[in-house]
Amino acid sequence: MSLSTQRRALELSGALDTALAEAASVRGQGLWQDARRRLHANFTARWSLRFLLVLTFVALLAPLWPLPSPMALELAEVPQAPRFIPPWLPGWKHRVTLHFHLTEPVESRELLFRADSALAGIVTLATRVQPEVFHGSVEGRLETIEVALPYREEFDPQRGSNIEELVRTQLAGKIENGRLLLRNGGAVALAYAGVTAQNGYWELNRIDQLLLDLRYNLFQFHQTNSWLGTDAKGRDLLARVVWGSRVSLQVAVAAALVSLVIGVVWGSVAGWLGGWVDTLMMRVVDVLYSIPFLFVVIFVITILSQYRAELAENFGIGHLTAFFAVLGMVTWLSMARVVRGQVIALKHQDFVAAARLLGASHTRILWTHLLPNCLGVVIVYLTLTIPSVMLFEAFLSFLGLGVEPPRVSWGLLASDSLEALNPLATTWWLVLWPALAMGSTLLALNALGDGLRDALDPKLRS
Amino acid sequence: MIRFLARRFLWFGVAVLAVVTVSFFLMRSVRGGPFSTERALHPAIEHNLAARYHLDWPLWKQYLQYIGPLNLDEGRARLLGGDGSDLFGGVLSGDLGPSYRYRDYTVNAILAQSLPVSIALGALALSWALLLGVAAGIASALLRGGALDAVVRLTATIGIALPNFVLAGLLIVALCFTSTWLPPAGWGRLEHLVLPAFVLGAPFAAYVARLTRSGVLEVLSQDYVRTAVAKGMPPRIVVFRHVLRGALLPVVSYMGPAAAGVLTGSLVVEKIFAIPGTGTHFVNSALNRDYTLAMGVTLLYTVLVYTLNLVVDVAYTLLDPRISLDEA
Numbered sequence: 021m022s023l024s025t026q027r028r029a030l031e032l033s034g035a036l037d038t039a040l041a042e043a044a045s046v047r048g049q050g051l052w053q054d055a056r057r058r059l060h061a062n063f064t065a066r067w068s069l070r071f072l073l074v075l076t077f078v079a080l081l082a083p084l085w086p087l088p089s090p091m092a093l094e095l096a097e098v099p100q101a102p103r104f105i106p107p108w109l110p111g112w113k114h115r116v117t118l119h120f121h122l123t124e125p126v127e128s129r130e131l132l133f134r135a136d137s138a139l140a141g142i143v144t145l146a147t148r149v150q151p152e153v154f155h156g157s158v159e160g161r162l163e164t165i166e167v168a169l170p171y172r173e174e175f176d177p178q179r180g181s182n183i184e185e186l187v188r189t190q191l192a193g194k195i196e197n198g199r200l201l202l203r204n205g206g207a208v209a210l211a212y213a214g215v216t217a218q219n220g221y222w223e224l225n226r227i228d229q230l231l232l233d234l235r236y237n238l239f240q241f242h243q244t245n246s247w248l249g250t251d252a253k254g255r256d257l258l259a260r261v262v263w264g265s266r267v268s269l270q271v272a273v274a275a276a277l278v279s280l281v282i283g284v285v286w287g288s289v290a291g292w293l294g295g296w297v298d299t300l301m302m303r304v305v306d307v308l309y310s311i312p313f314l315f316v317v318i319f320v321i322t323i324l325s326q327y328r329a330e331l332a333e334n335f336g337i338g339h340l341t342a343f344f345a346v347l348g349m350v351t352w353l354s355m356a357r358v359v360r361g362q363v364i365a366l367k368h369q370d371f372v373a374a375a376r377l378l379g380a381s382h383t384r385i386l387w388t389h390l391l392p393n394c395l396g397v398v399i400v401y402l403t404l405t406i407p408s409v410m411l412f413e414a415f416l417s418f419l420g421l422g423v424e425p426p427r428v429s430w431g432l433l434a435s436d437s438l439e440a441l442n443p444l445a446t447t448w449w450l451v452l453w454p455a456l457a458m459g460s461t462l463l464a465l466n467a468l469g470d471g472l473r474d475a476l477d478p479k480l481r482s
Numbered sequence: 483m484i485r486f487l488a489r490r491f492l493w494f495g496v497a498v499l500a501v502v503t504v505s506f507f508l509m510r511s512v513r514g515g516p517f518s519t520e521r522a523l524h525p526a527i528e529h530n531l532a533a534r535y536h537l538d539w540p541l542w543k544q545y546l547q548y549i550g551p552l553n554l555d556e557g558r559a560r561l562l563g564g565d566g567s568d569l570f571g572g573v574l575s576g577d578l579g580p581s582y583r584y585r586d587y588t589v590n591a592i593l594a595q596s597l598p599v600s601i602a603l604g605a606l607a608l609s610w611a612l613l614l615g616v617a618a619g620i621a622s623a624l625l626r627g628g629a630l631d632a633v634v635r636l637t638a639t640i641g642i643a644l645p646n647f648v649l650a651g652l653l654i655v656a657l658c659f660t661s662t663w664l665p666p667a668g669w670g671r672l673e674h675l676v677l678p679a680f681v682l683g684a685p686f687a688a689y690v691a692r693l694t695r696s697g698v699l700e701v702l703s704q705d706y707v708r709t710a711v712a713k714g715m716p717p718r719i720v721v722f723r724h725v726l727r728g729a730l731l732p733v734v735s736y737m738g739p740a741a742a743g744v745l746t747g748s749l750v751v752e753k754i755f756a757i758p759g760t761g762t763h764f765v766n767s768a769l770n771r772d773y774t775l776a777m778g779v780t781l782l783y784t785v786l787v788y789t790l791n792l793v794v795d796v797a798y799t800l801l802d803p804r805i806s807l808d809e810a
Binding site: 303306307310311312314315316318319320321322323326407411414415418419420421431434435437438441442446448451452454455458459462463465466467 | 493494496497500501505508509511639640642643644645647648650651652654655659666742745746749750753754764765768769771776777779780783784787788791
């Protein structure tokens with residue numbers, strides 16, 4: 021072999037190497053990578069996704085945030101007018117309330133106020149915290165004096181506080197024959213009636229309770245002021261919007277699960293088997309489709325609410341769970357149709373025939389060959405189903421048929437805001453903030469759905 | 483065509499029967515019956531009530547009485563009810579029975595009173611949605627890429643996303659309380675209709691605008707439009723005669739779902755604006771456990787939606803000769 025040919029061979033192999041290296045560096049793009057890239061390139065979809073992720077984060081960790089209570093606190097006897105409190109002023113706090121029962125009518129207002137300050141003094145001595153005093157009346161008659169402390173674990177008798185004993189000891193020296201003796205003469209007949217601690221939440225599940233404990237440990241009893249104002253019952257609007265978003269989230273998850281499980285199975289089985297099974301199954305979908313669902317759902321919810329006790333006792337199904345299940349029923353129809361169409365389009369393709377020739381079973385073909393190919397459509401339809409179901413929930417809660425107080429959802433907020441509206445005091449913030457929350461979430465979901473549809477559409481592939 | 487219609491009616495019958503049957507048995511399965519209240523009734527009154535509404539019959543007989551054109555009553559209702567009418571001919575003969583909560587009213591009477599209100603509201607909402615949506619869609623497509631197009635597209639996106647009760651709240655604050663241009667609630671005068679109809683139609687106007695825009699854009703690139711322009715037709719005639727006919731097909735097929743949506747939306751809108759329509763009655767009946775009324779409205783709306791969808795399908799074939807109903 022001459023020197024030149026050797027060199028040529030070397031050059032060639034070098035060229036081959038570079039070519040090979042080049043080839044190795046080129047990556048084929050799968051559908052999903054491509055979709056991700058295109059979704060990322062879509063400005064609106066990208067920001068919608070980020071917004072939704074932040075919303076989910078905030079909603080999931082709702083008990084952790086140092087927000088005021090989303091629940092009505094039974095404090096003042098006069099319902100609070102909704103206030104648009106400037107953000108720098110403090111709002112309502114969670115409370116521990118000591119109740120005193122007035123056993124006889126108080127003779128004068130002056131005496132009452134002196135009794136108030138005496139009780140406040142006693143409580144301050146026992147707890148070293150300055151309390152607020154409220155009066156409770158039944159049918160216009162003054163019945164109770166309530167001494168309220170900010171909620172702290174050390175005052176909560178359910179968490180082992182001895183606040184009652186402390187107050188009783190302090191009281192013992194000042195009460196004679198059931199009358200509280202006041203410093204400058206005079207007495208008020210009253211009896212200690214017990215203590216209630218409102219930590220400001222409905223019954224939470226264990227994880228939420230843990231988050232709430234974590235919150236108390238992190239922030240003690242600091243909390244935000246009422247940044248978005250309060251509603252007609254003095255409840256903090258921001259807290260209600262945040263806690264309300266959880267219901268929307270739950271509904272989204274429930275709807276997604278039902279339409280995934282029932283819709284996908286129904287549609288794929290109908291599409292794959294074909295023939296009379298397909299006709300029958302799709303006829304069922306058609307019949308259900310032609311019924312105006314909101315009406316049927318309302319009807320079913322009304323009936324279900326009659327069985328609330330039975331459902332809770334025998335099956336452990338709460339009202340909320342039943343509500344979500346009923347909502348889920350509505351969502352799977354269009355999913356079933358779409359999946360069926362996709363399966364029919366796919367099932368005559370060569371790769372399915374190949375799988376069949378190799379002896380794959382029906383379930384295997386469906387599960388490993390057809391359904392992954394439907395995934396794009398399924399995802400797109402999920403993102404389109406979820407906003408409509410959220411809307412549906414808001415609708416029902418708005419009508420008073422969905423989530424019930426003290427829990428809160430965006431639909432309830434909207435209906436509360438409309439109830440509070442009156443020509444004398446325009447409570448615009450009650451309307452505006454929930455509207456913004458709901459509108460931007462639905463907008464983001466729609467935008468994300470559109471973006472996903474474009475991203476997963478192979479025809480638009482660049 | 484006839485075969486198609488016959489088939490549709492057959493399935494329609496199945497749907498209605500399914501709704502009636504399921505809701506009947508749900509209704510009757512409720513513990514304590516429809517008349518259980520907190521106050522205990524005298525046994526004699528209870529007996530009479532049960533007899534008047536046939537609650538003492540076995541379930542199958544009640545069901546037959548409820549659906550059937552057969553009257554199994556044998557004049558009992560007349561004797562006990564004392565209002566001289568042959569109560570309750572059954573759903574199939576168009577009698578939806580007595581209301582359980584409104585004394586002396588039949589469901590038919592309540593519907594006859596309230597349906598015109600709801601239909602007036604719904605029709606107004608749909609027609610303005612169509613008018614505004616189509617106009618905005620055409621303008622936005624013809625001026626594609628311009629400022630107007632951007633505004634229309636943005637408004638449409640927001641309009642689709644915003645629930646009608648949210649829109650209602652915002653508009654009430656702005657138009658009824660901040661400025662006092664419109665009444666916030668009520669029924670009877672023309673200005674009472676403006677806000678509810680606007681709110682009810684808004685999402686549909688948004689959707690129609692979108693559909694029209696994409697329809698017009700698609701048709702504009704067709705050969706026959708180019709031919710029409712090339713032979714010197716005035717643009718106005720091209721748009722109205724050539725483009726619109728093709729471009730509005732998706733809008734026509736959307737009218738079925740839109741009508742259903744308007745009926746659904748009217749539940750909330752009627753409640754907000756205190757309009758005495760069928761939606762208000764339905765919500766109240768659901769809250770008051772007035773089962774016959776709730777079921778009557780459900781049935782009526784099922785029939786309405788189905789009929790509207792059918793009309794839309796037939797109109798579709800008339801507009802587009804390429805589509806035949808019998809193949810579907």
